[in-house]
Amino acid sequence: xxxxxxxxxxxxTKTGKRIMLECSQTKGHDRMYWYRQDPGLGLRLIYxxxxxxxxxxxxxxxxYSVSRQAQAKFSLSLESAIPNQTALYFCATSDRPRAGGRxxxxxxxxxxxxxxx
Amino acid sequence: AQTVTQSQPEMSVQEAETVTLSCTYxxxxxxxxxFWYKQPPSRQMILVIxxxxxxxxxATENRFSVNFQKAAKSFSLKISDSQLGDAAMYFCxxxxxxxxxxxxxxxxxxxxxx
Numbered sequence: 001x002x003x004x005x006x007x008x009x010x011x012x013t014k015t016g017k018r019i020m021l022e023c024s025q026t027k028g029h030d031r032m033y034w035y036r037q038d039p040g041l042g043l044r045l046i047y048x049x050x051x052x053x054x055x056x057x058x059x060x061x062x063x064y065s066v067s068r069q070a071q072a073k074f075s076l077s078l079e080s081a082i083p084n085q086t087a088l089y090f091c092a093t094s095d096r097p098r099a100g101g102r103x104x105x106x107x108x109x110x111x112x113x114x115x116x117x
Numbered sequence: 118a119q120t121v122t123q124s125q126p127e128m129s130v131q132e133a134e135t136v137t138l139s140c141t142y143x144x145x146x147x148x149x150x151x152f153w154y155k156q157p158p159s160r161q162m163i164l165v166i167x168x169x170x171x172x173x174x175x176a177t178e179n180r181f182s183v184n185f186q187k188a189a190k191s192f193s194l195k196i197s198d199s200q201l202g203d204a205a206m207y208f209c210x211x212x213x214x215x216x217x218x219x220x221x222x223x224x225x226x227x228x229x230x231x
Binding site: 045 | 121126160163169215217221223224
């Protein structure tokens with residue numbers, strides 16, 4: 001079983017619809033992230049959460065919201081989807097830094113391909 | 118803002134040969150990390166290799182190695198003995214120490230020819 005699970009894997013929807021993408025992890029990590037990938041642009045950070053009560057905006061948070069329901073669950077919502085939000089969305093997790101503040105690498109889910117017509 | 122530049126949108130290599138993918142970054146930070154991620158057609162994001170800026174020794178993972186030139190802000194990935202399974206998009210990424218936020222380059226598509 002995957003350590004970081006994203007659902008759905010693919011989704012096609014219409015403009016104006018509310019969409020929720022879900023992410024769950026069994027790695028026991030505190031940190032969770034949502035990224036968006038567009039062709040030719042790499043991945044960009046939407047939101048991140050260092051624990052259940054700590055949620056922060058990333059580079060491109062406009063038009064998105066998140067909810068950290070538990071340590072293991074972090075969902076991304078598009079309140080009113082628009083076509084330029086068509087993209088591949090990734091959830092990632094990482095463990096808290098080690099002694100001395102050494103960051104830990106991020107582990108990604110398999111992505112959700114979202115198409116908005 | 119920090120930027121990561123991958124100047125080669127596409128590269129190709131013959132099976133069993135060696136290929137080097139380029140990455141440069143722009144930062145005034147002294148404490149940071151650099152990564153290479155692989156994204157095969159299955160679209161997973163797989164961590165290939167990680168380098169801590171304070172370490173002078175270049176990181177190596179089996180057939181994958183990096184050439185980290187801190188003064189030049191360059192972080193290239195060398196793949197030796199290329200295999201068909203190495204065909205993928207490769208992303209270079211930068212993280213400020215302690216921020217835990219990755220900044221990605223735009224990627225290089227690697228084709229491996231049999």
